[in-house]
Amino acid sequence: MNMDYIGFRIYDDWIRMVxxxxxxxxxxxxxxxxxxxxxxxxxxxxxxxxxxxxxEYETVAYCIxxxxxxxxxxxxEIITVNEVEIQxxxxxxxxxxxxxxxxxIEKELLRYYKGVDxxxxxxxxxxxx
Numbered sequence: 001m002n003m004d005y006i007g008f009r010i011y012d013d014w015i016r017m018v019x020x021x022x023x024x025x026x027x028x029x030x031x032x033x034x035x036x037x038x039x040x041x042x043x044x045x046x047x048x049x050x051x052x053x054x055x056e057y058e059t060v061a062y063c064i065x066x067x068x069x070x071x072x073x074x075x076x077e078i079i080t081v082n083e084v085e086i087q088x089x090x091x092x093x094x095x096x097x098x099x100x101x102x103x104x105i106e107k108e109l110l111r112y113y114k115g116v117d118x119x120x121x122x123x124x125x126x127x128x129x
Contacts, residue, residue, distance in 0.1 A: 006100060010044060013125045022128035024051060024121075033092040033117070034059065039105060040097035041065040041078060044121060048097060049076060061089040084112040093117040095124060 017023070028036065036052070038045050041063050052060050053075065062077040064084065071078050079087060094113065096105050099122045106118045 003100060007044060010099065010122055010125065013122070013129060017125050017128045020129065024048065024124055024128075027124050027128055028052075028093075035061050035089070035091045037062050037064055037091045037094045038097065039064040039094050039109065041067075041071050041073065042097065045097040046073065048095065048121060049073065061091050062087060064094070081108060081112070084109075091116060093119055095119050095121050097121045 028034075036059070038048055038052075038060060041049070045063065045065070049060055049063060060076055062079055063073070064081055065071055065078055066080060068078040068080045068083075091113075093116060094109055096102050096109075096118060098105065099120050102120045102122075109118050
């Protein structure tokens with residue numbers, strides 16, 4: 001499936017979720033996630049960070065991206081997957097934004113995270129529709 005189309009569908013579903021009075025922040029709070037990491041800092045990852053950064057409740061501890069050294073976003077540390085092991089900030093969940101590659105990314109992340117939920121941003125949004 002076309003990557004642009006999938007991104008468009010995620011944004012469309014996100015807007016429909018918000019119109020129904022739901023939010024990603026609400027999902028996280030309802031499920032007991034207080035501190036998260038975001039994997040993938042493309043357009044969706046950046047929007048997710050901005051959405052959660054405005055929250056008084058959730059905390060984005062850090063973001064993960066394979067091109068971490070090339071990405072600058074004020075207020076958040078961006079690391080590579082290889083740096084997860086040395087990260088001293090514990091998280092309750094990792095939200096993965098490149099949904100086309102979710103299962104491969106999840107498999108890789110599970111090597112580093114024990115007892116941490118790995119969530120697809122698409123599934124988080126769909127759970128609120």
